Amino acid sequence: MAPVVAVTNQKGGVGKTTTVVNLAAYAGLGGLRTLVIDSDPQANATSALGVLPSAAGSIYTHAEPMATSAENVWLVPAGPELAEHARPWHDAGHELRALHMAVQQLQNSFELILIDCPPNFTALPRNALLVATQVVIPVQCEYFALEGLSQLLAHIEELHGSAPLADWQILLTMASPGALARSVIAEVRRHFGDRVLSVEIPRDEAAAVAPSHGRALLDHDPLCPAALAYLAVTRELLSRWGSK
Amino acid sequence: MAPVVAVTNQKGGVGKTTTVVNLAAYAGLGGLRTLVIDSDPQANATSALGVLPSAAGSIYTHAEPMATSAENVWLVPAGPELAEHARPWHDAGHELRALHMAVQQLQNSFELILIDCPPNFTALPRNALLVATQVVIPVQCEYFALEGLSQLLAHIEELHGSAPLADWQILLTMASPGALARSVIAEVRRHFGDRVLSVEIPRDEAAAVAPSHGRALLDHDPLCPAALAYLAVTRELLSRWGSK
Ligand SMILES: Nc1ncnc2c1ncn2[C@@H]1O[C@H](COP(=O)(O)OP(=O)(O)OP(=O)(O)O)[C@@H](O)[C@H]1O
Ligand SMILES: Nc1ncnc2c1ncn2[C@@H]1O[C@H](COP(=O)(O)OP(=O)(O)OP(=O)(O)O)[C@@H](O)[C@H]1O
Ligand SMILES: [Mg+2]
Numbered sequence: 001m002a003p004v005v006a007v008t009n010q011k012g013g014v015g016k017t018t019t020v021v022n023l024a025a026y027a028g029l030g031g032l033r034t035l036v037i038d039s040d041p042q043a044n045a046t047s048a049l050g051v052l053p054s055a056a057g058s059i060y061t062h063a064e065p066m067a068t069s070a071e072n073v074w075l076v077p078a079g080p081e082l083a084e085h086a087r088p089w090h091d092a093g094h095e096l097r098a099l100h101m102a103v104q105q106l107q108n109s110f111e112l113i114l115i116d117c118p119p120n121f122t123a124l125p126r127n128a129l130l131v132a133t134q135v136v137i138p139v140q141c142e143y144f145a146l147e148g149l150s151q152l153l154a155h156i157e158e159l160h161g162s163a164p165l166a167d168w169q170i171l172l173t174m175a176s177p178g179a180l181a182r183s184v185i186a187e188v189r190r191h192f193g194d195r196v197l198s199v200e201i202p203r204d205e206a207a208a209v210a211p212s213h214g215r216a217l218l219d220h221d222p223l224c225p226a227a228l229a230y231l232a233v234t235r236e237l238l239s240r241w242g243s244k
Numbered sequence: 245m246a247p248v249v250a251v252t253n254q255k256g257g258v259g260k261t262t263t264v265v266n267l268a269a270y271a272g273l274g275g276l277r278t279l280v281i282d283s284d285p286q287a288n289a290t291s292a293l294g295v296l297p298s299a300a301g302s303i304y305t306h307a308e309p310m311a312t313s314a315e316n317v318w319l320v321p322a323g324p325e326l327a328e329h330a331r332p333w334h335d336a337g338h339e340l341r342a343l344h345m346a347v348q349q350l351q352n353s354f355e356l357i358l359i360d361c362p363p364n365f366t367a368l369p370r371n372a373l374l375v376a377t378q379v380v381i382p383v384q385c386e387y388f389a390l391e392g393l394s395q396l397l398a399h400i401e402e403l404h405g406s407a408p409l410a411d412w413q414i415l416l417t418m419a420s421p422g423a424l425a426r427s428v429i430a431e432v433r434r435h436f437g438d439r440v441l442s443v444e445i446p447r448d449e450a451a452a453v454a455p456s457h458g459r460a461l462l463d464h465d466p467l468c469p470a471a472l473a474y475l476a477v478t479r480e481l482l483s484r485w486g487s488k
């Protein structure tokens with residue numbers, strides 16, 4: 001069965017969408033038939049992959065996967081009705097069953113599934129965590145992102161009771177060259193040890209430019225520092241997940 | 245009556261908290277008795293002002309304003325129960341009345357009130373928008389933030405029906421020196437003209453370091469580029485609001 005990876009963090013702007021899009025593109029480059037599920041009503045993963053956000057529904061209405069600008073990468077877009085499913089964390093409704101069935105179906109025709117989540121604690125990330133087999137938590141190398149990590153891990157732990165929870169890893173993102181990033185990185189590695197991926201994503205303007213062309217870094221600026229880091233982290237993750 | 249300013253944008257990581265904290269600090273420096281209401285369960289404004297996020301409740305439970313690390317700036321912190329009020333946008337409950345009453349009460353003892361919002365479309369930003377007399381929309385000078393703007397403005401327009409909606413302005417934030425920021429800035433100014441504040445906040449590492457010391461830029465690095473920009477934008481906003 002294909003790994004189902006939820007990429008989530010309630011802190012905003014830490015690189016969730018950028019991570020989903022670029023992991024998918026490098027996994028596709030490696031020959032894996034890859035699916036991105038955009039479960040953020042902002043629909044940023046949808047547009048970053050060159051797809052016009054559409055009225056075609058979402059994973060919750062069993063929208064069909066569509067081709068994207070990245071080779072071997074398909075997308076279930078974020079439809080406008082997705083926001084209606086953003087009920088508070090404790091109040092997840094019947095949608096979890098619908099999501100489970102949709103994802104199980106899709107696992108038959110893809111080799112990797114990545115789910116982009118919105119920056120909050122609603123049923124959208126909660127359901128993604130409950131159907132996921134793996135979790136990647138992007139943590140921007142800045143103070144607020146560090147602060148929010150314990151809140152997120154407490155929410156993930158809470159889910160443990162109701163599901164065999166996925167294996168989780170932390171990906172350090174937007175690492176600037178200064179002392180702040182170094183101290184955040186040292187703190188995260190001290191606390192979380194092997195849970196933290198060895199590859200760190202550097203802050204790189206190209207990562208912010210690529211989505212404005214509807215392309216992953218691989219197709220926009222494949223030799224830039226962030227592209228090389230996402231290539232390396234894709235290899236690191238695939239080998240961690242492959243050995244299961 | 246004191247202006248009540250909602251600082252909001254559903255896009256994550258665009259500088260909402262940084263804007264609230266630094267506008268408050270410079271308004272306090274100018275002698276205005278200023279209140280920050282942290283209505284984001286992440287409680288970043290609370291910790292950026294040197295206050296330990298507390299179990300003392302939130303604006304919805306009429307928590308008392310407390311002193312902060314910034315002179316003339318008080319804070320109603322984000323308590324853990326705030327997340328329970330994050331129901332979907334259309335489903336705002338009885339809390340709006342409670343918020344209205346609490347804010348009206350506080351307007352008697354403060355000269356400026358700033359409300360920090362979480363990155364979503366829930367009842368938290370919706371209620372803040374309905375009690376606000378002014379709205380500041382931080383827009384990061386990158387592609388995704390630009391994309392989300394029309395969604396946000398559509399939500400604000402929708403509220404028009406149920407309230408004499410506040411005056412809104414766009415603040416351009418994290419403007420890097422490259423071509424991407426220049427093209428985003430040009431597009432925003434072309435579309436929104438006078439709604440866009442003339443001061444732009446530059447990307448400046450000091451803005452990311454200050455919160456790790458629980459201090460506003462004014463108290464951390466008052467001569468850095470972002471501090472000078474926040475000083476200038478505070479003057480621009482106070483003169484726009486003062487002339488009402
Ligand atoms: N390594 C990087 N270097 C520089 N900019 C980056 C990097 N990664 C992402 N960005 C940019 O930073 C901004 C935030 O990234 P992104 O939108 O991927 O975060 P997010 O966590 O998905 O945000 P949200 O919480 O709104 O969903 C975007 O404009 C993106 O293009
Ligand atoms: N002008 C700036 N230059 C560089 N970094 C900045 C600037 N303004 C804010 N930052 C940093 O960028 C990150 C995001 O800013 P901030 O947390 O204020 O955004 P936000 O919109 O409040 O995020 P959220 O959506 O999670 O509430 C923080 O680490 C902050 O310290
Ligand atoms: Mg995103």
Ligand SMILES: [Mg+2]
Binds near residue numbers: 284
């Ligand atoms: Mg914030």
